[in-house]
Amino acid sequence: MQEPWRRRFGARLARARALLGEFYTAPYRGAVARARRDEDDLFMLFVYAELMGVPNPATYYTLELQPLLLERFHEWHNRMGLERSPLDHFRCC
Amino acid sequence: MNAVVLAVIGLIAVFSGYRFYSKFMAEKIYQLDPDFKTPAHAMRDDIDYVPTNRVVLWGHHFTAVAGAAPIIGPSIAVVWGWLPAFLWVVIGTMFFAGVHDFGAIWASVRNKALSVGSLTGEVVSHRARNLFMIVVFFLLLMVNAVFAVAISTEFINTPASVIPAWTAVFVAVGIGILLYRVGVGITWPTVVGTVILYAVIYLGELFPVTLAETAGIAPAAQWILILFLYAAVASMLPVWLLLQPRDYINGIQLFVGLGILYGAVFIAAPTVVAPPINPNVPAGTPPIMPLLFVTIACGAISGFHGLVSSGTTSKQLNTETDARFVGYLGSLGEGTLAIVAIIAVTAGFSMTEWQSAYANAESFGAVGGISAFVEGGSRIASEGLGLPIGFAQTLLAVMAVLFAGTTMDAGVRLQRYIVQEWGTIYRIPALTNGYVATAVAVGACLVLAFGAGGADGTGGMIIWPLFGTTNQLLAGLTLLVISVMLVKLGRPARYTLIPMVFVTTMALLAALYQLSSLYAEGRYVLVAIDVVIIITAIFVMLEAASALMRERRAAAAPAG
Numbered sequence: 001m002q003e004p005w006r007r008r009f010g011a012r013l014a015r016a017r018a019l020l021g022e023f024y025t026a027p028y029r030g031a032v033a034r035a036r037r038d039e040d041d042l043f044m045l046f047v048y049a050e051l052m053g054v055p056n057p058a059t060y061y062t063l064e065l066q067p068l069l070l071e072r073f074h075e076w077h078n079r080m081g082l083e084r085s086p087l088d089h090f091r092c093c
Numbered sequence: 094m095n096a097v098v099l100a101v102i103g104l105i106a107v108f109s110g111y112r113f114y115s116k117f118m119a120e121k122i123y124q125l126d127p128d129f130k131t132p133a134h135a136m137r138d139d140i141d142y143v144p145t146n147r148v149v150l151w152g153h154h155f156t157a158v159a160g161a162a163p164i165i166g167p168s169i170a171v172v173w174g175w176l177p178a179f180l181w182v183v184i185g186t187m188f189f190a191g192v193h194d195f196g197a198i199w200a201s202v203r204n205k206a207l208s209v210g211s212l213t214g215e216v217v218s219h220r221a222r223n224l225f226m227i228v229v230f231f232l233l234l235m236v237n238a239v240f241a242v243a244i245s246t247e248f249i250n251t252p253a254s255v256i257p258a259w260t261a262v263f264v265a266v267g268i269g270i271l272l273y274r275v276g277v278g279i280t281w282p283t284v285v286g287t288v289i290l291y292a293v294i295y296l297g298e299l300f301p302v303t304l305a306e307t308a309g310i311a312p313a314a315q316w317i318l319i320l321f322l323y324a325a326v327a328s329m330l331p332v333w334l335l336l337q338p339r340d341y342i343n344g345i346q347l348f349v350g351l352g353i354l355y356g357a358v359f360i361a362a363p364t365v366v367a368p369p370i371n372p373n374v375p376a377g378t379p380p381i382m383p384l385l386f387v388t389i390a391c392g393a394i395s396g397f398h399g400l401v402s403s404g405t406t407s408k409q410l411n412t413e414t415d416a417r418f419v420g421y422l423g424s425l426g427e428g429t430l431a432i433v434a435i436i437a438v439t440a441g442f443s444m445t446e447w448q449s450a451y452a453n454a455e456s457f458g459a460v461g462g463i464s465a466f467v468e469g470g471s472r473i474a475s476e477g478l479g480l481p482i483g484f485a486q487t488l489l490a491v492m493a494v495l496f497a498g499t500t501m502d503a504g505v506r507l508q509r510y511i512v513q514e515w516g517t518i519y520r521i522p523a524l525t526n527g528y529v530a531t532a533v534a535v536g537a538c539l540v541l542a543f544g545a546g547g548a549d550g551t552g553g554m555i556i557w558p559l560f561g562t563t564n565q566l567l568a569g570l571t572l573l574v575i576s577v578m579l580v581k582l583g584r585p586a587r588y589t590l591i592p593m594v595f596v597t598t599m600a601l602l603a604a605l606y607q608l609s610s611l612y613a614e615g616r617y618v619l620v621a622i623d624v625v626i627i628i629t630a631i632f633v634m635l636e637a638a639s640a641l642m643r644e645r646r647a648a649a650a651p652a653g
Contacts, residue, residue: 021279022149023344024272027157027405028337030141032273035331 044069044076052086094365096440096473099175100358103183103432107425110187115421118192119414122579122588123199129413132206136408142206145409147418154194154423156344157401161240161463161497162391163431168438168466169557170388172451173381175439176369181385182435185393186428189592193568195420196575196589197399201407202416203578209399209571216574216581221636224629228567230511231622232397235560237324237504238542240497242556243463245316247494250464252301253294253483254490260293261495262323265338273333287345294487317542320501325535328506329527336506339499347426350492354433354470357477358440366447367439375451379558379606386599387561392431394596396567398424434466441469463493508534544618558607559619559626562600566630569597573637580644593637601630 025032047065049056056062074092077085085092119125133144170178197209204212210229214222248255264286271277304312327335391397402420410416442450450465471485480488509530516524523529545556572593579586604627611619 017278017280019146019149020283022146023152024279024337024341026143026145026149026409027153027340028332029143030405030408031332032337033140035333 040072041076041079044072048073048087095362096358096365096436097362099179099365099436099440100355100432103179104429106183107186107428107432110191111422111425114187115191115195115417118195118421118588119417122584123196123416124584125199125414125416127412127414129202131202131410131413132407133409133411136205141405142408144411147411147415150406150409150415150419151423152344154398154401154406154419155426156340156347158194158391158395158398158424159347159426159430159496160343160391160500161243161493162236162395162500163427164434164466164493164496165239165243165462165557166389166392166561167431167434168462170385171367171435171438172371172374172378173385174370175365175367175435177381177385178389178435179432181389181393182428182431185389186425186431189394189568189596190398190424190428191421192589192592193394193572193575194398194402194424195416197402197571198407198410198416198420199413200575200578201403202410202413206407207403209403209574212403212574213570216577217636217640220632221570221573221640224632224636225567225570226511227625227629228396228563228570229400230508231626232560232563232567233504233508233511234537234541235556235563235622236397237321237501237508237538238545239556239560240501240504241317241320241324241538241542242313244320244494244497244501245313247463247467247490248316249303249312251467251486251490252303253297253487254494255302256297256300257290257293257487257491258494258498260296261290261339261342261491261498262327262335264289265335265342268338268341269334272338283341283345286342287349290342290346290491291488294484294491297487297491298483314543317539320498321505321535321539321542324501324505325531327502328509328531328534336499336502339495339502343495343499346492346495347430350489351429351433353474353478353488354437355429357474358433358436359477361473361477363436363440363473363476365436365440366442366444367451371451373448379610383599383602383606384558386596387558387565387603389431390561390564390568392427392434394565394568394592395427396564396569396571398427399567399571434470437470437473438465439469441472463490463497466493505531505534505538508537541618541622545616555611555616556619558603559623562603562607562626565596565600566626566633569593569600569633569637572596573633573640576637577640577644580641580648583648586641590641597630597633597637601627601634604630 046056046058047062047069050059051066070092074085077092131144133142136142137144167178167182170181200212200216201207201209204215207215210222210225213225244258248258268282268286271282272279304315306312307315310318330336386393406419410419439447450468467486467489470489471480471482474480474485474489475482478485509527512530512533513525513527516522516526516530524533541556572589576586576590576593579589604623608620608623608627611623
């Protein structure tokens with residue numbers, strides 16, 4: 001069994017590490033999340049480009065990802081300024 | 094007088110401001126409610142709105158507001174003697190800056206975490222919001238130009254700082270990649286990054302970098318061009334890659350720097366050699382009234398803090414009562430840095446050296462600044478902590494350069510956003526392009542940096558008082574928003590209104606004084622900017638009077 005002081009020290013160290021992590025993350029949390037979302041949006045375009053009539057040489061590789069990303073499709077087309085689903089055969093709304 | 098006495102008086106004063114005055118403001122004026130649902134809870138999305146530990150928010154506010162400006166301003170202002178600068182820093186921090194930062198968070202939290210700019214439109218008027226945008230644009234323009242000139246001057250005065258300062262950029266990128274791409278925890282990158290930062294200071298001393306005049310371009314001008322080229326590239330990089338880790342490194346540097354400087358002052362106990370009031374100011378030095386109050390903007394009160402308070406802080410505040418700890422105590426970061434800067438430039442020299450640095454300087458634009466802080470501070474650090482003088486000199490120079498550099502990074506990025514927004518509002522598609530917007534932003538800063546000081550890039554510090562004037566106007570606008578909210582709520586507004594009237598009046602008087610001197614010197618770019626600032630200041634005052642009278646009438650009118 002660990003000594004109580006060692007446990008306390010370990011807990012304090014973990015707390016300090018968590019605070020340091022928050023100090024790093026907190027000011028830019030929103031900016032980083034938005035940047036990540038922008039990257040995801042571009043990726044969504046790669047995956048669904050062919051279905052919307054945009055030729056995409058990578059479709060062969062991205063095809064199997066389509067069903068996996070369908071859940072995000074509605075939010076994505078809304079964010080891109082399309083009120084209704086741009087796909088004829090897939091009506092999410 | 095012994096510098097320890099000055100440090101102790103200053104620290105006791107600003108911390109008693111937190112202990113007593115901020116308590117009074119929290120209980121009687123802002124009337125903070127521990128049960129109020131802050132936007133971090135009411136609008137929680139785990140992206141922008143996240144309840145965050147108050148110590149973390151305090152650390153962010155403390156480090157975000159303390160940069161190069163609280164070093165440069167006081168280092169120039171001691172030309173009038175140490176007493177006026179010290180009094181303005183201490184009184185300003187206690188009764189102006191703390192109330193301003195604290196109030197900005199409170200006002201934003203009470204209005205769905207809106208930024209001060211949006212709040213100005215909501216609470217005061219749409220005209221006031223437009224004024225706010227103009228002031229912010231000029232503030233960014235000037236901060237970028239001023240800091241580019243300050244860094245360039247420091248690179249020339251301390252060539253040993255060049256390698257460590259640029260290494261910090263690579264260290265920051267390394268930390269960003271380790272954290273976001275490799276997935277390493279925060280501890281080791283912090284430890285290794287900090288060790289590298291301090292180790293390369295020795296490398297900088299071994300290999301000082303000096304530029305020779307090339308194609309008729311002076312070294313100072315070359316550095317300014319390089320810095321803006323860097324800032325343009327940096328502003329286009331993802332936030333996680335450079336800006337975020339650079340900010341983090343700066344935070345660590347600030348705490349280490351403050352520790353070193355205050356520790357050295359208490360151990361070395363140097364004597365303040367500068368006179369309390371300097372009877373021999375250099376020829377052409379402007380009058381202390383009103384110029385003191387714009388020369389020291391950051392360090393006493395700064396409008397820039399309002400942008401920080403209402404930007405990320407108000408969206409992450411866990412409870413409303415945390416606003417006092419985060420806002421008021423956070424604002425002390427700048428005050429404590431300004432106090433130690435005053436000590437460095439007044440106690441780090443012999444009397445003769447101080448006279449030659451200040452009393453015998455050729456012009457007001459040539460006195461003090463980062464170089465005096467580095468010179469004086471390094472001597473105290475060397476005497477107090479036994480650091481080799483060269484190492485201490487490079488250490489402080491790098492610290493100041495990094496503070497200024499990070500502000501430039503963020504400043505150019507923000508300016509690009511503003512230009513892109515203009516492109517959208519006025520339907521100019523070219524301006525919405527990131528590269529074009531960056532080129533416009535950087536171009537404007539270059540025109541100011543060279544237009545103010547000439548093609549050799551050495552006289553740009555003439556912009557400093559104008560930068561302070563703009564900063565104070567912004568602070569005046571934020572205090573106006575808080576005052577109008579207090580009047581609406583039927584609470585005493587004098588605690589924010591008096592600082593608001595004071596800083597706006599000083600800003601206007603300073604702008605009027607500078608107009609004549611800039612015109613006489615033939616600095617027409619600055620004359621044009623000064624005219625815009627004067628007009629803006631007058632409009633701010635009119636808007637203030639109109640909004641306050643409107644709210645008083647509304648409050649006096651019978652209900653129903």
